[in-house]
Amino acid sequence: MASPPQRRRAARHRQPLADGTNATRRGPSAGRKKPITVDAIVETALGIVEREGYDALTMRRVAGALETGPASLYAHVVNKEDLDDLLIGRLCAEIELPEPNPRTWREQIISVCAQIRDQYLRYPGISLAALAAVPTNLETLRVSEGMLGIVLAGGVDPQTAAWAIDALILYVNAFCLETSLLDRHADQEEWAVSRDELLRRFAALPGTFPHTKRHAAELTSGTAVDRFEFTLNLITAGLGNRT
Amino acid sequence: MASPPQRRRAARHRQPLADGTNATRRGPSAGRKKPITVDAIVETALGIVEREGYDALTMRRVAGALETGPASLYAHVVNKEDLDDLLIGRLCAEIELPEPNPRTWREQIISVCAQIRDQYLRYPGISLAALAAVPTNLETLRVSEGMLGIVLAGGVDPQTAAWAIDALILYVNAFCLETSLLDRHADQEEWAVSRDELLRRFAALPGTFPHTKRHAAELTSGTAVDRFEFTLNLITAGLGNRT
DNA sequence: TTCTATTTAGGAACAGTGTTCGTGTCAACC
DNA sequence: GGTTGACACGAACACTGTTCCTAAATAGAA
Numbered sequence: 001m002a003s004p005p006q007r008r009r010a011a012r013h014r015q016p017l018a019d020g021t022n023a024t025r026r027g028p029s030a031g032r033k034k035p036i037t038v039d040a041i042v043e044t045a046l047g048i049v050e051r052e053g054y055d056a057l058t059m060r061r062v063a064g065a066l067e068t069g070p071a072s073l074y075a076h077v078v079n080k081e082d083l084d085d086l087l088i089g090r091l092c093a094e095i096e097l098p099e100p101n102p103r104t105w106r107e108q109i110i111s112v113c114a115q116i117r118d119q120y121l122r123y124p125g126i127s128l129a130a131l132a133a134v135p136t137n138l139e140t141l142r143v144s145e146g147m148l149g150i151v152l153a154g155g156v157d158p159q160t161a162a163w164a165i166d167a168l169i170l171y172v173n174a175f176c177l178e179t180s181l182l183d184r185h186a187d188q189e190e191w192a193v194s195r196d197e198l199l200r201r202f203a204a205l206p207g208t209f210p211h212t213k214r215h216a217a218e219l220t221s222g223t224a225v226d227r228f229e230f231t232l233n234l235i236t237a238g239l240g241n242r243t
Numbered sequence: 244m245a246s247p248p249q250r251r252r253a254a255r256h257r258q259p260l261a262d263g264t265n266a267t268r269r270g271p272s273a274g275r276k277k278p279i280t281v282d283a284i285v286e287t288a289l290g291i292v293e294r295e296g297y298d299a300l301t302m303r304r305v306a307g308a309l310e311t312g313p314a315s316l317y318a319h320v321v322n323k324e325d326l327d328d329l330l331i332g333r334l335c336a337e338i339e340l341p342e343p344n345p346r347t348w349r350e351q352i353i354s355v356c357a358q359i360r361d362q363y364l365r366y367p368g369i370s371l372a373a374l375a376a377v378p379t380n381l382e383t384l385r386v387s388e389g390m391l392g393i394v395l396a397g398g399v400d401p402q403t404a405a406w407a408i409d410a411l412i413l414y415v416n417a418f419c420l421e422t423s424l425l426d427r428h429a430d431q432e433e434w435a436v437s438r439d440e441l442l443r444r445f446a447a448l449p450g451t452f453p454h455t456k457r458h459a460a461e462l463t464s465g466t467a468v469d470r471f472e473f474t475l476n477l478i479t480a481g482l483g484n485r486t
Numbered sequence: 487t488t489c490t491a492t493t494t495a496g497g498a499a500c501a502g503t504g505t506t507c508g509t510g511t512c513a514a515c516c
Numbered sequence: 517g518g519t520t521g522a523c524a525c526g527a528a529c530a531c532t533g534t535t536c537c538t539a540a541a542t543a544g545a546a
Contacts (some may be wrong), residue, residue, distance in 0.1 A: 036495075059533060069496045071535080076494095080533065128371075131417070132424045135436065136444055141455065148454040148462075162461040167474040171410070174374070174417030181375045193378065201379055211391040212384065218405040219391075231410040235474075238481040279524080302504060312525045314506080319523095323504065 036066060038076045042086050046123060049087070053184060054125025059083075084129035085137055091119050091126070092139035097146030105154030106236045109147055113172050113232055116143070120176035124183060127176035144169070156239050164239055171231060179224050195220050279309060281319045285329050289366065292330070296427060297368025302326075327372035328380055334362050334369070335382035340389030348397030349479045352390055356415050356475055359386070363419035367426060370419035387412070399482050407482055414474060422467050438463050 034040060044065045049057050059080060063070040077083045095115050098108050120127045133140060144165060151161040186193060202209075202216035212219065222230075277283060287308045292300050302323060306313040320326045338358050341351050363370045376383060387408060394404040429436060445452075445459035455462065465473075 058531085060531085063496095069498090070533080071497075072495050074534075075496095131421055134428065135425075136441070141448070141452065145452045145455045148458070152454060152458075158458045158461045159464065162458060163465065163470050163473045164477065166470060167414070167477065170417050170421060170474075171414055174413050174420075177417075178374055178413060182378075185377065198379070205384070209384065209388045211395060212388045215391070215395075215401045215405060218401045221402065222406065227406050227409060230406045231478075234407065234410065234478055234481045238477045301502085303502085306525095312527090313504080314526075315524050317505070318525095 036068065036072055036076060038086065040066065041073060041076055041083065042090050045083060045087055046090065049123040049126055054123070054128060054180070081132070085133055087123075087126060088130045088133050089137055089139035091123070091130075092116075092137075092143050094119060095143050095146075097143070098150070100150045100153035102153045102155065105150050108150045109168065109236060110229070110232050112143070112147055112150070113168060114228075116169075116172050117176055117228060120173070121179060124180040125177070127173045127180060130173045131170075131177065151239070154239070160239060164235065168232070168235060171235070175224075175228055175231075279311065279315055279319060281329065283309065284316060284319055284326065285333050288326060288330055289333065292366040292369055297366070297371060297423070324375070328376055330366075330369060331373045331376050332380055332382035334366065334373075335359075335380075335386050337362060338386050338389075340386070341393070343393045343396035345396045345398065348393050351393045352411065352479060353472070353475050355386070355390055355393070356411060357471075359412075359415050360419055360471060363416070364422060367423040368420070370416045370423060373416045374413075374420065394482070397482070403482060407478065411475070411478060414478070418467075418471055418474075 041062060045057055045062050048061055048065065059070045059073055062083075063073055066072075073083075077086070095112065097112065101108060120130065130140075135141075147165045147168070148161060151165060152158065156164070182193075198220050199216050202212055202219065205213055284305060288300055288305050291304055291308065302313045302316055305326075306316055309315070316326075320329070338355065340355065344351060363373065373383075378384075390408045390411070391404060394408060395401065399407070425436075441463050442459050445455055445462065448456055
């Protein structure tokens with residue numbers, strides 16, 4: 001009745017104990033080319049998401065890539081939810097956090113957010129898992145901690161800093177999710193929404209949409225990244241002098 | 244080979260033609276107590292989401308509530324995706340848009356966003372459908388149009404207004420999604436994350452998390468709505484004088 | 487060395503999911 | 517009155533996450 005994955009998961013959310021990778025392994029894994037480990041599962045899963053998107057990430061798919069059955073994964077991973085957690089942990093671990101600099105703190109958080117954005121967009125749709133991730137995941141906490149340090153170094157009062165970071169992370173996740181969903185739509189759908197097509201539709205709207213019709217150009221202008229940086233500037237700009 | 248739902252869906256995204264509710268109906272629907280219509284499906288679906296949450300929303304579930312099989316729905320609805328689209332359209336249709344007032348424009352958009360928030364939170368998890376909704380949905384466009392009018396009345400330049408509204412809507416959706424997901428987690432999970440529990444965990448973090456440990460109180464303070472209004476104030480505050 | 491305990495691997499199955507096919511049934515038009 | 521076409525729907529397909537239970541193989545104990 002031993003349940004190692006559950007315990008391992010609980011431990012993951014408690015303390016950053018050095019992962020006790022037992023040098024010696026047991027079980028019928030000698031016949032395998034590569035043993036099934038949590039890292040192998042995570043790596044394989046990330047590869048699938050990178051290549052085919054998050055909703056192609058299936059326990060069966062991962063198991064198949066590892067040349068085994070789906071049941072074999074549940075010895076190392078509690079859930080699909082647990083796997084999701086591991087994935088975004090793995091991604092957050094790659095984020096580089098600069099030493100807080102009081103003079104350039106705004107550029108610094110924007111750069112960290114851009115790192116997260118690029119990391120998430122490289123794995124389309126995974127931001128959904130990021131939104132659902134439990135807030136006590138150690139790797140996401142590491143990123144929060146780093147961002148908090150940067151904003152505090154900028155002289156922002158702690159309460160404002162705490163909530164602002166919450167808002168920033170939430171926005172980054174949402175941005176990536178929306179972008180991924182839109183890309184997936186635009187990929188192989190008959191009604192791909194190019195900018196021209198959008199402009200045409202806005203122009204064809206009835207008179208009850210005066211502003212949308214008049215400012216269709218502004219509404220459809222800019223790349224996704226342009227909007228991303230616009231919003232981040234907007235949020236961070238208001239942090240210095242609160243009203 | 245007639246495909247009415249596809250055509251209807253396409254029409255929905257083109258022009259707000261008055262819904263041609265043919266007074267006379269055909270087919271073996273006389274034996275039914277209530278005929279299966281798009282409205283009936285949407286209404287039933289909303290009821291399910293309100294009571295049991297978005298991931299209880301299943302084609303089979305809706306069909307069952309309508310006392311029929313799942314195949315019957317596909318005569319009126321193209322997809323589950325189409326149903327999702329209809330649902331958020333229905334919700335957006337309920338949003339009341341005030342007449343733009345240049346003096347109180349900030350309070351006005353915040354109030355509209357709060358309306359959307361309450362509407363989405365009443366149907367837990369449906370914000371996921373809102374994020375995935377195609378941007379040419381007429382009802383969501385109506386809301387965007389209303390918000391655009393308010394911000395423009397506030398004297399914000401059109402380009403800034405357009406992108407800011409995009410950011411606002413994105414944030415509201417993400418906020419609702421995260422809140423719903425957290426609620427679902429906290430509902431019947433053994434590791435429910437109460438505020439005390441969170442404080443304890445932050446206190447137990449290793450020394451590599453100095454800021455998180457020191458400001459655990461600020462990080463865990465406030466209700467979800469507090470954070471919502473904080474962020475909306477933050478975003479709208481930066482709209483007047485752009486740098 | 488032999489034996490047992492523990493851990494890992496995995497086949498088969500269960501209860502769900504979205505979606506499609508084909509068939510049957512009824513109402514409205516010519 | 518017969519034909520047409522919209523509607524309803526049972527059955528099935530290809531999936532999904534997850535659990536049960538069995539088989540294998542090693543680690544430590546006797």
